[in-house]
Amino acid sequence: MTDDSPVVLTEKEYTVIDMLQTLGLPRTEATAIVCLKDCSELRSLHIEIVSGLRQPEVSVAMRPLKERGWVDERSEKKSKGKGRPVKYYQLILPFPKIVEMLEDEFLKDNKEKMTALRRLRELEVVLQN
Numbered sequence: 001m002t003d004d005s006p007v008v009l010t011e012k013e014y015t016v017i018d019m020l021q022t023l024g025l026p027r028t029e030a031t032a033i034v035c036l037k038d039c040s041e042l043r044s045l046h047i048e049i050v051s052g053l054r055q056p057e058v059s060v061a062m063r064p065l066k067e068r069g070w071v072d073e074r075s076e077k078k079s080k081g082k083g084r085p086v087k088y089y090q091l092i093l094p095f096p097k098i099v100e101m102l103e104d105e106f107l108k109d110n111k112e113k114m115t116a117l118r119r120l121r122e123l124e125v126v127l128q129n
Contacts, residue, residue: 028061
């Protein structure tokens with residue numbers, strides 16, 4: 001089922017995109033997630049129009065999102081049978097679950113960094129003696 005209702009990126013959505021980027025997602029991936037978060041399914045072209053991303057950027061952004069298991073893609077042949085199939089995308093996970101996964105990654109990454117800092121301090125003490 002496609003959702004052709006107009007999606008509009010408001011100031012709130014751009015704030016969410018900025019926050020997702022702060023958490024380490026590339027701009028194109030963050031933008032694609034925000035476009036999809038309130039829709040059942042969107043055509044690639046619709047994502048391009050709403051987000052201002054070019055077609056290659058949408059395709060490139062979807063690859064890691066599919067690999068993470070966040071986005072599903074399906075293709076549908078055009079009715080006249082010529083040209084490339086139309087791609088449709090949808091979020092597999094609810095947006096709050098994606099935020100939770102990003103939080104887990106952030107906490108794990110910071111724990112590893114804190115461990116490295118602690119080891120550096122220990123090594124510094126050893127090297128000074």
